[in-house]
Amino acid sequence: MEPSPSPESVWLPAGRFEMGSPAGEPGRDVDEGPRTEVAFERFRMDVTPVTVRAFAARREQVRAKDPQARWWTDAETPEGWLGRCNLDSERAAHPVNCVDWRAARAYCELAGGALPTEAEWEYAVRASTVSAFWWGESFEVEHVVGSVSCASRGCLSGTAPVVHAGPRCNGWGLCDMAGNVWQWTSTGYQEQLGEAAPVGPSGEPAKPVHKGGSWLNHVPSLFRSAHRGLAYPKNGLTGVGFRCVYRP
Numbered sequence: 388m389e390p391s392p393s394p395e396s397v398w399l400p401a402g403r404f405e406m407g408s409p410a411g412e413p414g415r416d417v418d419e420g421p422r423t424e425v426a427f428e429r430f431r432m433d434v435t436p437v438t439v440r441a442f443a444a445r446r447e448q449v450r451a452k453d454p455q456a457r458w459w460t461d462a463e464t465p466e467g468w469l470g471r472c473n474l475d476s477e478r479a480a481h482p483v484n485c486v487d488w489r490a491a492r493a494y495c496e497l498a499g500g501a502l503p504t505e506a507e508w509e510y511a512v513r514a515s516t517v518s519a520f521w522w523g524e525s526f527e528v529e530h531v532v533g534s535v536s537c538a539s540r541g542c543l544s545g546t547a548p549v550v551h552a553g554p555r556c557n558g559w560g561l562c563d564m565a566g567n568v569w570q571w572t573s574t575g576y577q578e579q580l581g582e583a584a585p586v587g588p589s590g591e592p593a594k595p596v597h598k599g600g601s602w603l604n605h606v607p608s609l610f611r612s613a614h615r616g617l618a619y620p621k622n623g624l625t626g627v628g629f630r631c632v633y634r635p
Contacts, residue, residue: 395551396431396633397560403427404510405517407580407613412519414608418615423581425506432503432511433630435549435562436482436570439473442494443483446474449493456490458483459624468623469541469603480548482568482628487620488595491571495631503632505574505596505615512599512612514559519611521557521565526607529554531566534605543602545625565610568628569597569618576617601626 403426408419442449442458449456459465461476464485472485486494488502495501503511518524528536532555534543546567556562564570575584575592586592597618600610603626608614618627 395434396631397434398429398431399427399511399559401427401429402510402515404513404515406506406509408519408611412611412613414519414606414611414614416614418576418578418580419613420580423506425510427507427510428635430507430635431500431633432507432561433632434551434560436568436628436630437491437494438479438549439476439481439483440479441483442486443474443479445494445497448497449490452497453489453493456493457487458490459485464625465623468625470545470623470625472625473546478546478548481546482549482563484546484568484626484628485624486628487624488571488618489589489591491629492573492591495629498631500631500633502571502573502629505572505598507632508570508572508598509612511559511561512557512564514557514561516558516612519613521612522554526610531555531600531610532563532602533566533600533610534603535607535610538605540605541603542605546602564599565612566600566604567602568599569601569616569626570599571618571627571629572596572598576615597627 407422460474576594
């Protein structure tokens with residue numbers, strides 16, 4: 388059966404691309420290779436990261452679907468985490484953050500979709516570009532919600548409301564693909580692209596990759612399309628959210 392995607396999702400065209408970064412790209416990490424050609428049939432993706440309002444509306448369903456799923460509300464923001472968790476706050480139009488991988492997966496499945504693979508996510512952020520960032524080869528602050536302009540980790544102080552148009556949206560109409568919140572993928576981390584990563588009995592990767600950079604980050608290279616991130620919950624999840632894909 389055809390899934391029923393979010394009304395705020397867009398079709399991405401079928402095509403192929405080279406995943407990863409070329410050896411000479413400034414800021415490149417060694418785990419961004421070898422470059423791997425990947426082909427896709429068309430699929431849909433959420434225009435924005437899932438918002439606080441949208442997640443809150445399905446919160447009890449998420450809990451019922453996966454009792455092991457975890458998230459934190461504004462009042463439950465652990466001491467030592469930079470910024471605040473957005474659930475149960477006035478920031479309903481912001482991306483939901485402080486959600487673990489299982490909660491993100493359960494939400495997407497309830498919405499008729501799935502977490503994107505790392506390859507799907509990178510294909511989507513690039514939107515047919517081959518440059519280091521989706522907008523070009525050099526970092527430009529107007530395209531992201533991040534802490535680059537104030538020059539220290541977390542100095543921006545928190546997330547921003549999602550947008551549906553403007554300089555934070557790429558050529559395929561996807562917004563906040565770089566910055567605001569990192570976004571979970573369904574792919575487990577491996578040291579080289581193209582290698583299979585082990586998963587647990589529930590299908591949960593031991594180290595799920597997340598992509599995109601967040602409001603916390605002040606290092607421009609972390610917002611590159613090929614950069615691969617890993618979450619460390621002990622350091623906080625205030626900079627981690629997600630969006631869903633819907634495959635025909």
